[in-house]
Amino acid sequence: MDEQALAILQRILRKLPSKKTQRTLRTWGCLSAEQLEDLDFTQPKWLILENLVSKCEENRLRLKDVTKLEMVYHMENPNQGTWHALKLAEAEDEAASVDFTQFKEMFVSHLEDAVQHVSVRMKKQDDGAVWIRTAFGDNLTRPNHLKPTYAVHYLQTPYVFILNLSAKHKPFLYQALVLSTRHSAINEAHLSGRSLTALRDLLMKQYQQVFPNQDRTLKERNAPPSHPNIDKEHVNIAERSHQMACEAFGDGALPKLESAVYKLKTRYRGSSEHTLADRDELFRGVVKFSSTNLLESLRHCVSNSMAEGPVTPLFSSITQQGRNYFVITEKVPEATSQTPACTT
Structure with a gap:
């Protein structure tokens, strides 16, 4: 050995x-x-x-x-390290018919054409997930099996999850994924975390979602116990808060995300007398929310009226867009713009 x-x-x-x-x-x-x-x-x-x-x-x-x-x-043990989600784009007509055997043959072939020394191991699980272990070398060295890259792709979906991919090898792996799945491009999904299951559930909507037309059913199932000393108005407020929280983040068990990051590129918004309000230069900063289960924490805050409703799009976009990295910029590039917007 x-x-x-x-x-x-x-x-x-x-x-x-x-x-x-x-x-x-x-x-x-x-x-x-x-x-x-x-x-x-x-x-x-x-x-x-x-x-x-x-x-x-x-x-x-x-x-x-x-x-x-x-x-x-x-x-x-998939919750090791930090996984990054990617999304394939511009599917060709044959994309829906690519099976595991075809995918494996094309992936290995394209990667070996691009990298002289590379080792690939692939395994398909019962849930349709294809696990790919890739050890890269270069023109002079054999594959480094001590620093492998892992990729998980769900066939017939546009989603790929990557672990331990260096910038040097990114173009080769991306190209092999695009060509072997019959797509034309692959993009960052701006979603990352330690729980592979959580990222998958969030992107594929594999958790219990709540929509506005389910209002009556949700209220009946989660109605607070009646009490003679509870004012009816407070009960209604509690019901509305719980409904808004579930519509924004889902009901039941939620995908376990650990963080959400917001990169700020906005202008100062304060008193008109403040000298900073006249500056053309953008304010830049990063705000990070962290928790052992961020979505559960946010839902709890809204449901218990610890945060005002309706839920800001800055938080509801985590589930609606399936991402936890955002860049907040001005909607209009002119200096007079005062409205922030989320961009990729």
């Missing part, structure tokens, strides 16, 4: 919780049932690693087998 394979094996074992190690190795499928039984998973990890390396060498496993284990680990 070479140095890269050993380093990858060590890294995976360090990250794996002890209670999940046996299950992950079983899913890997490169060790026999007897070999798995011989491993004592209650031992310290360094000792488990020694025994595991011994069995890998006994089975003459190579680097490609260890990269398969790494891929299993990432598929079982």
Whole structure:
């Protein structure tokens, strides 16, 4: 077993919780049932690693087998690192008919044409997600398996999610994705986070949305308990706040986003006597909202009247547009403009 394979094996074992190690190795499928039984998973990890390396060498496993284990680990633990969402654009007529076999053959072919040394491993899951592990090299060096790039694409959808992609290799991967999916372009979706599931659910609308015509049903299901001391007006306000919150962010469990970023390029808006109001130069800054579950926190604030309604488009656009990065600029470029706008 070479140095890269050993380093990858060590890294995976360090990250794996002890209670999940046996299950992950079983899913890997490169060790026999007897070999798995011989491993004592209650031992310290360094000792488990020694025994595991011994069995890998006994089975003459190579680097490609260890990269398969790494891929299993990432598929079982997708909330590692920061994922970035992309959206394919300008689909060709054949885009809807591309199946996994065609996609795999075209992707590998286009990438190998563009990069002399590259290693690609691909796996399709039951939910339609195609996981792609790519290790890049260059004209002089072999693929660096210690710094692989992961991509997840849902066939027959325009969405791709990327993890650990360097700027140097971005054009090659983007080109391979565009050509193999029969599209003409690929764009940043301005959505990122640690939870791959949350990004997918937000873009594909796989969460419980609430629309204005569902007002009566939602009120009946979430009506507050009656109490003789509660004023009817307060009850109505609470109902309206809850309705607005659910229409803006959804009902039930929400995609788990950790942050939303707003980059400001706006003019000063204050008292007309203030000298800053006459400046032509734009104010620039960045505002970041963070939470373990940002959408849930925002919904809670609105639903409990901690924030005034209706919900500002700056927040409702997170779910409506499926993004968490915004640039706030002036609607009109002239110096007299006083109305901010969200742009890409």
